[in-house]
Amino acid sequence: MNEQKRAGFVTIIGRPNVGKSTLMNHFIGMKLAITSRKPQTTRKRMQTVYTSDEGQIVFLDTPGIHKAANALGEYMDKAAIKTIEEVDCVLWLVEPTTFIGAGEKYIAETLEKANVPVILVINKIDTVKKHMIPDVIEAYKGLLPFEEIIPVSAKHSTNKDELLHAIFQRLPYGEPFYDEDTVTDETERNIVSELIREQALRNLSEEVPHGIAVEIESMKDKGNTCHIEATIYCERNSHKGIVIGKGGAMLKKIGTGARLEAEKLLDRKVNLQLWVKVRKDWRNDEKQMRVFGYNKKDNQ
Ligand SMILES: Nc1nc2c(ncn2[C@@H]2O[C@H](COP(=O)(O)OP(=O)(O)OP(=O)(O)O)[C@@H](O)[C@H]2O)c(=O)[nH]1
Ligand SMILES: [Mg+2]
Numbered sequence: 102m103n104e105q106k107r108a109g110f111v112t113i114i115g116r117p118n119v120g121k122s123t124l125m126n127h128f129i130g131m132k133l134a135i136t137s138r139k140p141q142t143t144r145k146r147m148q149t150v151y152t153s154d155e156g157q158i159v160f161l162d163t164p165g166i167h168k169a170a171n172a173l174g175e176y177m178d179k180a181a182i183k184t185i186e187e188v189d190c191v192l193w194l195v196e197p198t199t200f201i202g203a204g205e206k207y208i209a210e211t212l213e214k215a216n217v218p219v220i221l222v223i224n225k226i227d228t229v230k231k232h233m234i235p236d237v238i239e240a241y242k243g244l245l246p247f248e249e250i251i252p253v254s255a256k257h258s259t260n261k262d263e264l265l266h267a268i269f270q271r272l273p274y275g276e277p278f279y280d281e282d283t284v285t286d287e288t289e290r291n292i293v294s295e296l297i298r299e300q301a302l303r304n305l306s307e308e309v310p311h312g313i314a315v316e317i318e319s320m321k322d323k324g325n326t327c328h329i330e331a332t333i334y335c336e337r338n339s340h341k342g343i344v345i346g347k348g349g350a351m352l353k354k355i356g357t358g359a360r361l362e363a364e365k366l367l368d369r370k371v372n373l374q375l376w377v378k379v380r381k382d383w384r385n386d387e388k389q390m391r392v393f394g395y396n397k398k399d400n401q
Contacts, residue, residue: 109189109272117165135299312336
């Protein structure tokens with residue numbers, strides 16, 4: 102056994118929109134998980150790998166834990182909670198406020214039942230005055246026997262190294278699970294479909310983007326260009342018109358944004374063609390959810 106280096110699995114959990122995906126992208130120095138200002142952006146777990154001189158951390162980014170309003174919401178909550186029993190350490194991300202709501206209490210109760218080290222990460226400290234932070238720490242301190250409480254800003258990289266070091270301290274000694282060039286086991290196809298959904302979340306308002314699923318129909322390299330055809334599924338006929346927009350303007354905006362992001366990811370030119378279809382109320386249809394990659398069995 103390698104006595105010098107450590108290796109283990111770490112889940113990043115918390116309420117929606119606290120910055121879990123931003124933090125994970127930041128750790129690995131690449132944009133793999135999609136992010137947005139809207140809650141419930143992440144729908145499935147995503148696994149990424151961070152390797153340094155100290156060892157290897159396999160991060161799991163998870164959906165925000167929330168009061169589910171449909172079958173997709175239940176799937177998302179289970180996907181997040183399931184990871185707690187599979188890891189060596191939990192990062193619980195919270196907003197920098199002293200108010201501890203029902204959502205946070207539910208997460209604390211869930212963690213209390215699990216026998217796993219928890220590091221509380223107070224994110225977004227760039228949004229509050231420095232003198233507020235001790236009050237936030239004080240408010241959370243009694244909730245659980247945290248290993249550590251670390252204030253960070255995922256956006257501005259504050260305290261990133263301190264947090265990484267704190268995580269490594271909670272991992273067992275051992276050989277890395279993946280070679281050092283691995284950053285994720287996610288397919289390019291899946292990430293591209295997420296990049297399209299991200300643009301939908303960023304450009305559409307209200308419920309419309311939450312009812313969107315994206316399927317990649319084909320992805321083929323010709324010369325130095327990757328040709329991608331994808332379908333955006335929405336929940337209602339009325340939503341389809343909104344996704345397409347006046348004279349196709351909205352679909353064009355989503356397509357251009359996604360193409361630019363896909364070019365960065367794939368490091369080559371991308372030609373992206375999008376179609377829009379309706380799958381009525383699919384977020385409450387477990388069979389249709391399975392087709393879109395949200396299979397209940399993943400979380401059992
Ligand atoms: N100011 C500030 N904003 C942040 C920080 N971290 C994340 N954000 C923003 O918070 C919003 C939500 O970030 P995400 O990373 O998508 O949050 P999430 O927890 O993954 O959200 P879900 O997937 O919906 O659960 C985005 O607009 C981010 O840019 C931070 O440290 N400071
Ligand atoms: Mg997320």
